[in-house]
Amino acid sequence: MSDLSRDEVAHVAMLARIQLTDDELDRLADQLDQIVGFVATVGDLATDDITPMSHPLPLENITRPDEVRQSLTPEEALAAAPKAQAERFAVPRILDED
Numbered sequence: 001m002s003d004l005s006r007d008e009v010a011h012v013a014m015l016a017r018i019q020l021t022d023d024e025l026d027r028l029a030d031q032l033d034q035i036v037g038f039v040a041t042v043g044d045l046a047t048d049d050i051t052p053m054s055h056p057l058p059l060e061n062i063t064r065p066d067e068v069r070q071s072l073t074p075e076e077a078l079a080a081a082p083k084a085q086a087e088r089f090a091v092p093r094i095l096d097e098d
Helices: 006-015 022-044 074-078
Strands: none
Touching: 006 022
16 A cells, blocks of 8 residues: 555645546555655665756856947837826726725
8 A cells, every 4th residue: 555645645636626536546546656756766866976956057148238228218108109197108997906
């Protein structure tokens, strides 16, 4: 019998809002117990000489430098807007909250 009980699987299924039959609960209890066992074997590996990393490849930020440059004035940006108010785009209210 598995270390993962049928009741625990039923509880997780209930939390996930998944309806399972009795046969499915029995089968999944065994399958999930095997999966947990496979994942546990990763802890048994000799990894003392491996440097912890967040990504297997080096990451580089390739975005352009942040430079101040000429942009639109508020009037130019709002020139084609259907409606503007206080130098902002005015849009219809979609929520009833204040």
